[in-house]
Amino acid sequence: MNLGLSPQDAAFRDEVRAFLDSALTPKLRRAGTLMTSVYCDHDAQLEWQALLHRRGWAAPSWPTEHGGCDWSVIQRYIFTRERLLAGAPTSPLGINMVGPAIMRFGNDAQKAFFLPRMLTGEHFWCQGYSEPQAGSDLAALAMRAVRDGDDLVCTGTKIWTTHANVANWMFCLVRTTTGPRRQQGITFLLIDMDSPGIDVKPIVMSSGEWVQNQIFFDEVRVPLANIVGHIDDGWTVAKYLLEYERGGTAYAAELQVKLDAIRRNLAGDALLDDPLFTARLAETEIEVEVLDAMEAEILAALGDDRAIGADASMMKILGTELQQRVTELALDAAGPMARAYQPGVAVPGGPIVGYPIVLDDYCSGQPWQAIAPLRYLNERAGTIYAGANEIQRGILAKAELGL
Template sequence: MDLAFTPEELAFRDEVRQWVRAHLPQAIADKVHNAQRLTREDMQGWARILGKKGWLGYGWPKEFGGPGWNAIQKHLFEEECAMAGAPRIVPFGPVMVAPVIMAFGSPEQHKRFLPGIASGEVWWSQGYSEPGAGSDLASLKTRAERVGDKYIVNGQKTWTTLGQYGDWMFNLVRTSTEGKQQAGISFLLLDMKSPGVTVRPIKLLDGECEVNEVFFDNVEVPADQLIGEENKGWTYAKYLLAHERTNIADVNRAKRELEHVKRLAQQNGVWDDMRFRDQIALLEVDVIALEMMVLRVLSAEKSGKKSLDVAGLLKIRGSEIQQRYAELMMLAAGPFSLPFIQEAMDAGWQGHFPGGNVLNAPLAANYFNMRKTTIYGGSNEVQRNIVAQTVLG
């Protein structure tokens, strides 16, 4: 196993680096590097820029309009975007539902839905979790009843990330109560502007409304928006969750935020505290180890070998690292990390360092937000059980 990049891969990285730095708006990069609030237009504006280049669907095969990159190229693209300060691509459209539509959708669904995802014009949301169905997703209760050429949907989803911006939602719904719970689930594509859809934002500890509740009251969904076969949605959902097995580690953002930790430590006078430096060093070692694990998976995929089934391990380590760097940032900034008043931040009360960038964002708010990372995507406790069963049998 060779984890070194080839000359061709290094040339590809340079090409991506130059393009991203030439086309990424500086105002957006400054927000990302300084943990400032991103608006919908910040995120979707960058998506449209990538869409014009044909890179928003960077994991797509050429037959569906993607660049046809291999696993290493996709990783290098993600790394260069992260290090340049690009917003993370909102994954629900191009990374999550698009591969499901490609694999299980009809040719008509390909033509109808994929172009809007590839261009960045259509914002997709994920309708999975419910108040009583999170890690135990198979127990979901949102109901879809077939009536003629449409489904009538009733129920509720929760923790819908950025759902307040959604144009469309891919939705797991129960279409049968017979047999095993997993056997009665279907995969529907739902227009969030439909009558009967209500989105209610949930304000989190960091003051943001990043997640939402979504209610369905007799929402009519045309039957031709069912993906694949009725009652086979659990199969499609598993495909979606496994499609990007290294993405959940978020190692490229971890590498960028590690540099942010170092800058904050230097700017706030704690860089010379050897105990604090020890914690930064330990974090850096773990980030490098996580990257090596990701590269091992990518090396196996590139060579055509069976990919290492380490999605659970990547999720556990990646989420814990996110919490650690958020905590170190807050500790480095001290009192400057506490307030989350956006107007005060915009006015620059925190002070500035050379270059005009904001010195300290509300890092305590970011710390609170990162408490969720070990819960979403399957709680780490559940992931450890899965890893143990895989290893021990």
């Protein structure tokens, strides 16, 4: 997207660049540039969040009354793009997920307690949605929560939970009653991960990283005060949050940075002279530009607190499928050097199980050639999480085509 920056926005861009240049240490740049997962290394995330909090930039899309920046859509776009260009880490999950849900549906006590701790990184969140029999069909969730006095007693399991091994809080959907419609009787709950009865088991990803987890709840007691919204009406909160997860993620800026890197640095002269590869690269660049324009409209709607409905599904489909295509291009550009499994040269989002990670480990080519297959493996999950793209196409068919 050609922003055509106003003098004020150009000055803001320069301010962001100056901050990034002074705040990013070599360690943080490495963590952001060489990350292989959806989220970067946990320690680097917390260190980066602390820097942003001190600068007052911990939550770009939050209103100022809750400690956010209340930036315009263009300012948020500028910050995201400059952060990616500088190699800065990602922010913790809670900022763009449960934070907006608490601001919209939480009570004053919840806002006062949770939001400041989210900004500082004291509370590091994970998402308790999917279950073994309830993934894209989220309404099929079965984890029970039975009221006992001032508590809900929770029993069941959640799966594919990112960073549950390091999180100290979870926002979770539980079933409090069973009715004729599966979406009824679901409650949105905030759970302290140090509560007795919680057991976190690792799920090792195809890249070798321990980022995903399965969590078992054995009669875990959670205060009723931790219900967001109303009991049995958690589906309303979940739908709002899913719009943020599917539509609030800006894919285009990161994709543009990666495509620029492929064209300038990754693909050698032989590939750039290959008409088939350059055609694929150009086609992907054009589609990313289209996504960029659509994201600007959707992010503007979210910024005005307007529902975006089925547009979130369209954005999720395009964004995740383009993510996969970009990693396929990078893998082709890496060539035979991408065949060796070399996670030591990267900064994974979690421990590599059974592999002794050593910083600056030997790499058979350039670092990007070793990282390309790891990112490729991680992006395979993109079309599944936050509701599989097949489900999103069904939503679009019903909402837009009346099928």
